[in-house]
Amino acid sequence: MRVVHVIAGLGVGGAEHYLRRMVLAGRDAGRNEHIVVSLTSVGEVGAMLREANVTVETLGMQSALDFSTALFRLCRLLRELRPDVVQGWMYHGDLIGGLAARWTRQGRVVWGVRASNLVAGTPLTTLIARWLCARLSSRVPDVIICAAESGRRVHVAIGYDAARTCVIANGFDVDDALPSPAHSTTVRAALGLHPDELVVGLVGRFHPIKDIHNFVRAAGILVQRTPGIRFLMVGRGFEPANLELMQWIEQNGVRENMLLVGERSDISRCLAALDVFALSSRAEGFPNVVGEAMAVGVPCVVTDVGDAARLVGDTGRVVAPQDPTALADGIAELLALSHDERVAAGLRARARIRDEFSLARASARYNAVYAGLLARPEAA
Numbered sequence: 001m002r003v004v005h006v007i008a009g010l011g012v013g014g015a016e017h018y019l020r021r022m023v024l025a026g027r028d029a030g031r032n033e034h035i036v037v038s039l040t041s042v043g044e045v046g047a048m049l050r051e052a053n054v055t056v057e058t059l060g061m062q063s064a065l066d067f068s069t070a071l072f073r074l075c076r077l078l079r080e081l082r083p084d085v086v087q088g089w090m091y092h093g094d095l096i097g098g099l100a101a102r103w104t105r106q107g108r109v110v111w112g113v114r115a116s117n118l119v120a121g122t123p124l125t126t127l128i129a130r131w132l133c134a135r136l137s138s139r140v141p142d143v144i145i146c147a148a149e150s151g152r153r154v155h156v157a158i159g160y161d162a163a164r165t166c167v168i169a170n171g172f173d174v175d176d177a178l179p180s181p182a183h184s185t186t187v188r189a190a191l192g193l194h195p196d197e198l199v200v201g202l203v204g205r206f207h208p209i210k211d212i213h214n215f216v217r218a219a220g221i222l223v224q225r226t227p228g229i230r231f232l233m234v235g236r237g238f239e240p241a242n243l244e245l246m247q248w249i250e251q252n253g254v255r256e257n258m259l260l261v262g263e264r265s266d267i268s269r270c271l272a273a274l275d276v277f278a279l280s281s282r283a284e285g286f287p288n289v290v291g292e293a294m295a296v297g298v299p300c301v302v303t304d305v306g307d308a309a310r311l312v313g314d315t316g317r318v319v320a321p322q323d324p325t326a327l328a329d330g331i332a333e334l335l336a337l338s339h340d341e342r343v344a345a346g347l348r349a350r351a352r353i354r355d356e357f358s359l360a361r362a363s364a365r366y367n368a369v370y371a372g373l374l375a376r377p378e379a380a
Contacts, residue, residue: 171362206237
C-alpha cells in the first residue's frame with residue numbers, strides 16, 4: 001500500500017512530530033510505503049524523515065496566493081506517485097490534498113483533524129480552510145479521522161459530515177521513551193539546575209491557544225508559596241528575545257525562577273528532567289506533549305480542554321482553563337507529594353499510555369481504515 005501524506009509544513013510542532021512517528025511505525029516491515037508532501041518547505045521534521053529514508057517532497061508554497069500553484073504541483077505529483085491513499089494533515093493539508101486527489105482520481109482520501117476549538121488570533125487562512133473543508137466534507141474525503149472526541153463533536157457542529165468521521169486517539173512509543181534518572185541529571189546539569197530543585201515544565205510554542213500567560217501567572221502564585229521552585233519552558237518563542245513573554249515574567253516576579261531555552265531536539269530528555277509537567281492551554285484537540293510527558297514517567301497537571309482529561313485519567317490533575325490559581329493549586333498538589341510518591345504517579349501515567357494510547361495501537365487503527373477503504377469497490 002502506498003500512502004501519500006499532505007501537510008502544510010514540517011517545522012517543529014506536535015502534529016509534525018506525530019506524523020513522523022506514525023510514518024515510521026506504519027511502514028510495517030516494508031509492506032507499506034509512506035511518502036510525505038510538505039506544501040511549503042522541508043523543515044526540521046522533514047529532514048529527520050529523510051534521514052530515516054522516507055521520501056519527502058516539497059511544493060514551495062509561501063502564502064495563500066500560491067494556492068493554485070501548489071494545487072497544480074500536487075496534482076502532477078500524485079499522477080506520478082499513483083497512491084492508494086492520500087492522507088491529509090490539518091486543514092490546509094486536508095483541503096489541498098483532498099482536492100488534488102479527487103481531481104486526479106488518485107487514491108482514497110482521508111482527512112486528519114487535529115484541533116478542537118480555534119481561538120482568537122487564529123490566522124484568517126486557517127479559518128477559511130476550515131470553512132471550506134466543512135462544506136466539502138460530504139464530497140471530498142472518504143473518511144475523516146479526528147484525533148480527539150472533543151474535536152469530532154466541534155467539527156460536526158460546524159458542518160463536517162458526521163457519517164464520515166471517526167476518532168483515533170494519538171499513540172505514543174513508550175519503549176522509545178524509557179524514563180532514566182541519567183537523562184534528568186544530564187539535562188539539569190547542562191541547564192544549570194540543581195538535582196534537588198523542584199522543576200515544573202511546559203513544552204510547546206508561544207501561541208494564544210497555549211495560554212502561556214496563564215502558566216506564567218500560575219508560576220507567580222507558586223513562587224510566593226515555594227520561593228526556590230524553578231520553571232522550564234521549552235519550545236518556539238520561549239526565549240529572552242520574546243518581549244511580550246519577558247514582560248509577563250517581570251510582572252509576575254518570576255524572572256529568577258524561569259528558564260527559557262527555546263526549541264530543542266531532545267524533548268524527551270527535557271521532559272525527564274521535570275518533577276511536574278503543566279499544560280496551560282485554553283483550547284486543544286488531543287495534546288501530544290502531555291502523552292509524551294506521561295510516557296517518560298512525569299505526572300501532569302492539565303487544563304480541562306480537548307481530550308486532555310481523557311488522556312491523563314486519574315494519574316494527574318485536571319483544572320479549569322484560564323484560571324491561574326487553579327493551575328497553581330493543581331501543580332502544588334503534585335509538588336506536595338514525596339519524591340517516591342511523584343515517581344509512583346509518573347509510573348502510573350506511563351502505564352496508562354502503554355495500555356491505552358500506544359503507538360502500535362494507533363498505527364494499526366490507521367492501517368485498518370486504509371485497508372477498509374481499499375476493500376471498497378468504489379470511492380465514496
